[in-house]
Amino acid sequence: MTGDGRGLSHIDGRPVWIHGALPGERVSFIYTRVARKRDEGRVEQVLEAAADRVTPQCDRFGVCGGCSLQHQDPTAQILAKQQSLLDAFSRSGGLTPREILGPLKEHQPWGYRTKARLGVKYVEKKGRVLVGFRERGSGFITETEACPVLDARVAHLHGPLGELVLGLSIRDRIPQIEIAMGDQACVLVFRVLDAPSAEDIRSLEAFGAEHQVHPYLQTGGPDSVCSLSSNAAGLSYSLPDHDLSMSFQPGDFTQVNQGMNRLMVNRAIDLLDPSPGDRVLDLFCGLGNFTLPLARRAREVVGIEGDTGLIERARENARDNRIGNARFFAADLYGSLGRESWMSEPFDLALLDPPRSGALEVLEHLAGLGVTRILYISCNPETLARDGAELVNRHGYGLTSAGVMDMFPHTHHVESVALFERQPAAGGGGP
Numbered sequence: 001m002t003g004d005g006r007g008l009s010h011i012d013g014r015p016v017w018i019h020g021a022l023p024g025e026r027v028s029f030i031y032t033r034v035a036r037k038r039d040e041g042r043v044e045q046v047l048e049a050a051a052d053r054v055t056p057q058c059d060r061f062g063v064c065g066g067c068s069l070q071h072q073d074p075t076a077q078i079l080a081k082q083q084s085l086l087d088a089f090s091r092s093g094g095l096t097p098r099e100i101l102g103p104l105k106e107h108q109p110w111g112y113r114t115k116a117r118l119g120v121k122y123v124e125k126k127g128r129v130l131v132g133f134r135e136r137g138s139g140f141i142t143e144t145e146a147c148p149v150l151d152a153r154v155a156h157l158h159g160p161l162g163e164l165v166l167g168l169s170i171r172d173r174i175p176q177i178e179i180a181m182g183d184q185a186c187v188l189v190f191r192v193l194d195a196p197s198a199e200d201i202r203s204l205e206a207f208g209a210e211h212q213v214h215p216y217l218q219t220g221g222p223d224s225v226c227s228l229s230s231n232a233a234g235l236s237y238s239l240p241d242h243d244l245s246m247s248f249q250p251g252d253f254t255q256v257n258q259g260m261n262r263l264m265v266n267r268a269i270d271l272l273d274p275s276p277g278d279r280v281l282d283l284f285c286g287l288g289n290f291t292l293p294l295a296r297r298a299r300e301v302v303g304i305e306g307d308t309g310l311i312e313r314a315r316e317n318a319r320d321n322r323i324g325n326a327r328f329f330a331a332d333l334y335g336s337l338g339r340e341s342w343m344s345e346p347f348d349l350a351l352l353d354p355p356r357s358g359a360l361e362v363l364e365h366l367a368g369l370g371v372t373r374i375l376y377i378s379c380n381p382e383t384l385a386r387d388g389a390e391l392v393n394r395h396g397y398g399l400t401s402a403g404v405m406d407m408f409p410h411t412h413h414v415e416s417v418a419l420f421e422r423q424p425a426a427g428g429g430g431p
């Protein structure tokens with residue numbers, strides 16, 4: 001399969017990427033694009049189905065751009081992701097983890113998504129407002145009544161949201177609605193290009209009361225997001241195994257799948273295995289998702305993050321959870337770090353959880369700190385493998401273990417974890 005969930009075939013030696021085809025099956029397909037490097041197509045008929053082919057649960061599968069793998073059994077999906085991680089390691093300097101960690105997953109892979117951005121479109125000719133994910137490969141909104149990957153509290157709101165927006169005076173001035181859910185509260189941020197009327201505000205409030213959601217408005221950039229009511233929604237998620245409650249704002253980075261996040265945090269702590277005397281560095285720490293659980297086990301944890309709003313939230317979360325051994329600093333981890341005060345402190349362990357582009361820029365500094373174990377959480381196997389090769393080939397670490405986590409079932413996105421441990425220097429030629 002290709003990295004974005006298409007079946008890969010070759011016709012007369014030319015690669016063809018085919019939407020809806022699985023490895024090992026025979027299909028007929030329609031060409032949708034013929035280009036210099038590769039051709040593209042979409043399955044017309046499955047002639048011989050793969051053993052792991054299943055009936056997609058959503059009737060918009062294939063049209064909606066939200067999912068790309070619903071036609072494959074969820075266990076096969078995560079095993080394919082595991083293979084893509086191992087392939088990426090092997091392409092990048094021939095790395096092989098000493099231990100392959102079994103895929104981390106929940107018992108059922110539906111209704112997991114607590115964050116989403118839905119497109120909104122007033123279609124004058126139909127006298128309707130469509131709300132939903134965009135169609136695959138187009139800017140159009142997918143017409144649907146429900147989405148089975150969204151958290152059950154919002155999975156059926158597409159129709160009611162469309163009717164709500166249709167009744168507003170600014171029905172053609174709302175391009176998107178962003179969903180942000182905590183364990184209790186659910187916020188819907190309406191991006192508005194014109195100010196809503198008093199009547200519009202009343203409709204939004206009534207919708208919020210009826211569907212138990214908190215409507216927010218966004219009039220400009222991310223800083224303009226504010227609650228319609230005088231009280232903020234109080235978004236938070238818990239990490240019960242660490243006795244933590246994490247508060248956040250609607251626009252903040254949080255993991256999209258809170259059930260999996262709880263499992264992932266536990267796996268990270270188990271793998272990094274801090275002792276009570278250890279000092280730990282948590283890079284790309286966000287609002288403290290790993291920092292605070294680590295602080296429960298280690299002597300001290302220092303969290304570094306580029307978004308100053310998240311640093312504020314991390315400090316508040318430490319205070320509210322009565323954690324006194326976590327410090328947070330804002331820094332651009334892709335910039336020059338020589339002058340950062342925390343760079344001259346000693347650390348035993350490090351955790352990294354960078355964006356898709358990886359963390360190549362920071363590895364040199366990290367290796368210089370002399371940490372013995374580095375736990376790398378990644379949403380992109382390619383950059384994880386590239387950075388892993390750097391740690392192994394240039395900085396003297398070994399790849400102890402690695403595995404995938406089912407954070408995004410039915411999509412092609414891959415979440416992985418890898419543990420690197422400093423190797424004893426070989427006779428005279430240390431790292």
Ligand SMILES: C[S@@+](CC[C@H](N)C(=O)[O-])C[C@H]1O[C@@H](n2cnc3c(N)ncnc32)[C@H](O)[C@@H]1O
Nearest residue numbers: 253284285286289305306307332333334353355
């Ligand atoms: C995958 S998220 C992980 C956040 C956190 N560890 C968590 O689990 O919630 C990546 C984080 O990297 C931060 N980030 C992106 N670019 C950055 C940069 N140049 N310097 C520092 N942090 C950055 C983002 O703001 C985001 O919080």
